[in-house]
Amino acid sequence: MTASPDAEDPRLLSVASTIARGHPVDWSTVPTDPETTTILEELRQIEGVCQASSPVPDAWGPFEITGELGHGSYGTVYSAMDHDLGLEIALKVIRPGRDGEDHDIRRALNEARLLAQINHANVVRVYSAERIGREVGIAMELVRGRTLHWLVRAHGPFSASETILIGQELCRAVAAVHGARLLHGDIKANNVMRAHGGRTVLMDFGAGHDLKSSPERAHRRAAGTPIYLAPEVLAGAPRTTASDIYSLGILLFHLATGTYPVNGHTRDDIERQHEAHAPRRLLRDVRPDLPEAFIRVVERASAERPEDRYQTAGELETALHRMSQDDVVPDPVPTPLRRWALPLAAALVMAAGAGYHWWPSSPGAVPAPTSAAAVTPPPPAVGADSYDVEAAFYRHQGGKAVRLQSGARIAPGDELSFEIQSSVPTYVYVVNEDDRGEAYLLFPLPGQQLANPLPPGARHAIPGVVNGERINWQVSSAGGREHFVVFASPEPPSPAFERMFQSLPQPTPGAAPAPQPLPGELATALRGVGGLKKAPARPAGELMSHAFTAPLPDTRETARGVWVRQLTLENPGK
Amino acid sequence: MIGTATVALGGLPLMDDADHRPAPRPVEPPDAVATLDLVLKARGGEQDACDELFARYEARLRRWAHGRLPPAARGALETQDLVQETLVRVFRQLPSFDPRHPRAFRDYVWTTLWNAIRDIARKYKRRGPTGPLDTDVAANGPSPLEEAMGREAFARYDAAMDRLRPEDREAIVARVEMGLSHVEVAAALGKSSAAAAHMAVSRALMRLAEEMAHDRKPRR
Known part of the structure; x- marks a missing residue:
């Protein structure tokens, strides 16, 4: 069996402690003897794992990191304390890959600065952006709540009236973004939070682009989620405000149905479907109970050809607003569908x-x-x-x-x-x-x-x-x-x-x-x-x-x- | 069929599905007492408590599974659903716990999740995410953990983890496989401070190395 805890070797423990911190071990300074060689070799393996899994660091710049909220190919979002402001924040740390170019870092900083100008209740607040070495950290408002994606998955589709209200809030958010000469570029259910208290907040301008940047730059890489990407963008055209409107339309479809109008497993699939003008899943087939006016608004927002769509977020908001005013929207989903929560609650009752x-x-x-x-x-x-x-x-x-x-x-x-x-x-x-x-x-x-x-x-x-x-x-x-x-x-x-x-x-x-x-x-x-x-x-x-x-x-x-x-x-x- | 997987492009910022999903609350880490409190509330039928309970474990479990699944399984919504499924199963099978002994609850959840995650990984290794027809090379490729260590070392690591005392294994899973901060590890393991959590993780890593070395000797 293993050595007992009392027989701890302080040299081994010191190496293990460095590894636990996620810091690199300077192996040249570690003394070895025949007793500990194999154990040190194994610790070296474990160090590799620790670095690959990049455990949450204790700090980034002036911020004390308290946890991790999410991560992806761009980097990581942490929850962190800004002790200067006495505020808990979300800290997005962008790490361009080894081949990342300087202009990528500059662009990330530039986008953060543009975003910081937006002050809107339905858009996540950006406080500051900072560069340390080859990393860019963006300090943002920490929004507590659930993504719309999570809510649809956990509770089922939203009612028409709820979808309309969320849609209006998002239109205002997108109008504010466009007003700041920015495109969002990745509007989807995963990038919208419903904060505790009910506020809808548009997050994540990851794939966003400065409207002023040259068209070649803008479509150099059509980042984004294929199912939400406008057909013309998938085909290689630059993003426009109309492509953001398309994504909004898809999002509304998803909120009302839990599905999407276009079938497709991969980016190529989806692109092919658009090219072939394959028949789409119709909102009226999935939710025949929805009011016709609402169905038409969603269809127009997500129209295949950009010129058939609403041209501005304001136009779409007006259309949604008119419906909520008309007060003709029935509420076919009586209660939120607590699809997950029910079995759990019941399981616990049974356990009792x-x-x-x-x-x-x-x-x-x-x-x-x-x-x-x-x-x-x-x-x-x-x-x-x-x-x-x-x-x-x-x-x-x-x-x-x-x-x-x-x-x-x-x-x-x-x-x-x-x-x-x-x-x-x-x-x-x-x-x-x-x-x-x-x-x-x-x-x-x-x-x-x-x-x-x-x-x-x-x-x-x-x-x-x-x-x-x-x-x-x-x-x-x-x-x-x-x-x-x-x-x-x-x-x-x-x-x-x-x-x-x-x-x-x-x-x-x-x-x-x-x-x-x-x-x-x-x-x-x-x-x-x-x-x-x-x-x-x-x-x-x-x-x-x-x-x-x-x-x-x-x-x-x-x-x-x-x-x-x-x-x-x-x-x-x- | 509707594809909902995101395509990850290299370079600048593209958030994947993992982002901003059920965000763990950093200021209220999931210590056993608070979790047990949620369980009791959930038992009383409070929906928010149920949601919170799932959200709390889901984010962590997803990260954990991520490290142990082959590349083809990653990023896909499928992975999230597997995680969701696992959680539903684990919580459904919860025996009743005495709120005065949060330790028992914590150990039960950790052990069950440990077994569940390894089951998922084994299942994926065997047949890929969508069955024999769709199996491609990537489906059986190495998981990130395996890739970081190499196949042989990972096998030793995994076997050694299995033999560790539960509290040592929990410390390593929390810090290394889930990548929690030391503040969170402290809460998850019932340690008094981040420093105490760091010490617990360090000791556990040392015992893991000893256990792995033990496995290697007879073969060489």
């Missing part, structure tokens, strides 16, 4: 020993806090326990979603999705079974942004976002018929039930799962529950989905307890 029961559970079922969906706070009291459900399957073709009726034909390669909306928080399970009796669990899956229980009042697209990508199901082979069975309930399934769902194979991107038949207990356990055909125990070889005869309706239904519906699609192949 709370139990729950519903769905006929197997005898001896023990609450298993490990299951993905077996947690929920008590559902809100709804009159007579009834609730409204509406659901549909879609096939996606050329950017359009076509609603599928029972008996519709599908073929390998087709992309499918499912949408469901309920008036109460709902636990949803979607199972697919083919004619051979092979079944998959289609929802919920690990990595899915959407998790049970689905929040009420919003239309949820399933599978939705998985591991950060918006995905659909894809028909992988032909084979007679495909049955889809949808289970929904305002209450969580018993752990035993949950385990049964979890035991089904799950499709993963790029890999075909090993199919297995739906367990017979499922039919037995669910028999007689909402919408099920009362069937005797399942004879061998009979399909599970035959037990569920109630077809998926075209319209909203009022349900009680567990709601089970099925849809059969023809998948005959050629």
Whole structure:
């Protein structure tokens, strides 16, 4: 074993202490003897790790560093104390790479100076900029809060009225930036904070450019986030105020939907889509509940051709303002969707020993806090326990979603999705079974942004976002018929039930799962529950989905307890 | 499919997705007592406490995972979702803790996260981020930690870390793998000051070196 702490070698400890500080060790001065050689060799390895991971330094210039807020290819943002001002600040330290040129450093300083002139509640304040050696430090207001990206991801899309209010604040922020003869260049949900207290703050002028700088310089490198970049900028044109407006339009689309109008995985993908004028995802398809006027404003802001867009941030703000004045904007998302927080709160309640029961559970079922969906706070009291459900399957073709009726034909390669909306928080399970009796669990899956229980009042697209990508199901082979069975309930399934769902194979991107038949207990356990055909125990070889005869309706239904519906699609192949 | 990964260009400032996301509060570091307090509040159903709890761990865990994941996995939103998933799992499985013994809570969270991060890294090493079809060279390339040390030394480092006493491992993870400031390390480890935290990290690094050397001797 190792040497005991009492037998510490002070020379080794001194080397370790230097490494812990993140300082380089002057190995030429370290005395060695046969006893410690190997240990020193290992410390040398560890020093390499420490330097590679660049632990937070204790200070930068006059500022005492208290923590790290973020880092990227440009450098790092720290939280720091400015003892002269007696103020806690955000300190952005820019470190040009070894090949970084002097004019990069000068440009960073210059941009910081221009930004320091902007004094606007919706733009992050810049206090000072300083150069030390080959590093530039920009002292900025420390904004406490969450990025809009985080909020969308954690709580789901914003309502139309909220999106309009945020949009107006951002337009004012961008107008102030443009008024200072600057372009932002990287407007996106990650660069906008909602401060504690509700103020919207535009951050990060990382990719910003001086409007006065020459066009060649401005488009030398179209830095920015591809999905938010205007098509003309991706194609190599210089940035303009109209390209900032485009990014704002994309941001509004994202706030209202959690998705983007253009599909594409990489910069090249996105560029190709723009070049080919590929059909875009339409706001009215994703959120048909939004007011038409709002949809038109977002479409115009994010128009493909710069001349079709609003020409100034003020123009866009006026359009948004008019809508908020008209007071015609319904609020289709009733409460913030606390998608993350709910399972956590519930998990803690469970940890405290709370139990729950519903769905006929197997005898001896023990609450298993490990299951993905077996947690929920008590559902809100709804009159007579009834609730409204509406659901549909879609096939996606050329950017359009076509609603599928029972008996519709599908073929390998087709992309499918499912949408469901309920008036109460709902636990949803979607199972697919083919004619051979092979079944998959289609929802919920690990990595899915959407998790049970689905929040009420919003239309949820399933599978939705998985591991950060918006995905659909894809028909992988032909084979007679495909049955889809949808289970929904305002209450969580018993752990035993949950385990049964979890035991089904799950499709993963790029890999075909090993199919297995739906367990017979499922039919037995669910028999007689909402919408099920009362069937005797399942004879061998009979399909599970035959037990569920109630077809998926075209319209909203009022349900009680567990709601089970099925849809059969023809998948005959050629 | 919608791609949401940012493209990192060299040179001047381009903020990636990690920026300004759930910012840890530097003046209120995540010491075990405060965290446990949040857990209790969350248990009482306070949404802000839940959010805060996630935000607090997410930023740190992401940095930690970053060092142990191959290049292809980095920067992608995917990584963040993995981290989110991990946190949801860890917090969901939290046993109940006695608020009078914050140490037990801290040790539990650290140990669970340690195992979770290594699981993620192992998973990525095996098959890349998006499954066998998309596996490219980069997916199985070395992680930043591995690259800094070399494959063989990293294997020794990782094995030695596993054998260290939990408090030594926590100190090294906090300072080296998460890159926390000494002020934050002090809060995370329940040390009285930044200087005490620095001493704890130094001692832990020394024991790590001894443990690594121990592994190497028989082979040479």
